[in-house]
Amino acid sequence: MTAPSAAGSDARTAETERMLSIHLTDRCNNRCRFCVVDSPSILKELVSRERVLAFLTENAGRGYAGVNLHGGEPTTRRDFLEILTAIRDLGYPTVILQTNARKLSRSDFAKQCIDLGVQKVVVSVHGSTSAVHDTITMVDDHLRHAVHGIRNVKALGVH
Numbered sequence: 001m002t003a004p005s006a007a008g009s010d011a012r013t014a015e016t017e018r019m020l021s022i023h024l025t026d027r028c029n030n031r032c033r034f035c036v037v038d039s040p041s042i043l044k045e046l047v048s049r050e051r052v053l054a055f056l057t058e059n060a061g062r063g064y065a066g067v068n069l070h071g072g073e074p075t076t077r078r079d080f081l082e083i084l085t086a087i088r089d090l091g092y093p094t095v096i097l098q099t100n101a102r103k104l105s106r107s108d109f110a111k112q113c114i115d116l117g118v119q120k121v122v123v124s125v126h127g128s129t130s131a132v133h134d135t136i137t138m139v140d141d142h143l144r145h146a147v148h149g150i151r152n153v154k155a156l157g158v159h
Contacts (some may be wrong), residue, residue: 017065019096022052024083028073030100031138032126049079056083056090066094066119075103075113084116096120101149102142110152121153 026046028035056067067087074080074097087095097113101123104110123146127133133143153159 018063019066019068019094020056020059020064020092021068021070022055023047023071024052024069024074024080025072025077027076028071028100029076029102029139030073030142033136033138049083052083053086056086056092060090060092064092066096067092068096068098070098073100073102075099075109081112081116084113084118088117092117094119096122098122098124099149100124100137100142101146101153102139104149104152105145107152110149111156114153114156114158118153119158121150121158123150 024047069083077083084095095116095118097118097120099121101121104113104121125133125143125146126136127143130141130143133146134140
């Protein structure tokens with residue numbers, strides 16, 4: 001979890017919108033060659049659910065435009081949907097999810113995320129072909145899953 005950050009594409013938006021940025025996990029379901037996070041060796045979550053919920057509760061109602069969730073891969077947390085539920089219940093207006101989109105390739109999971117308030121999805125794509133992307137992520141067929149995840153959230157009206 002970090003201090004609030006400005007979000008937006010123009011100066012006016014950056015000055016008026018404050019976002020909470022939460023690093024949910026160091027774990028990931030990829031093994032990207034360039035990544036500095038040693039996720040394959042991490043056997044348990046380093047950021048507790050209690051700490052995340054306390055941070056969200058402490059900052060609720062303080063004028064934040066939303067919450068940006070990132071990691072590692074935030075969707076790998078077993079309690080990810082519970083955290084989205086808490087964000088919604090605490091009244092944060094926007095959730096931005098930074099993801100590799102592998103789990104979003106499951107249409108039921110994508111729908112659950114959108115139903116719980118994810119409004120923007122930022123997907124890491126590391127090449128225009130499977131050969132390049134999958135070599136970088138070290139996961140066979142990952143680009144196909146990522147694209148399928150992008151299509152799922154777009155079909156649900158999220159960009």
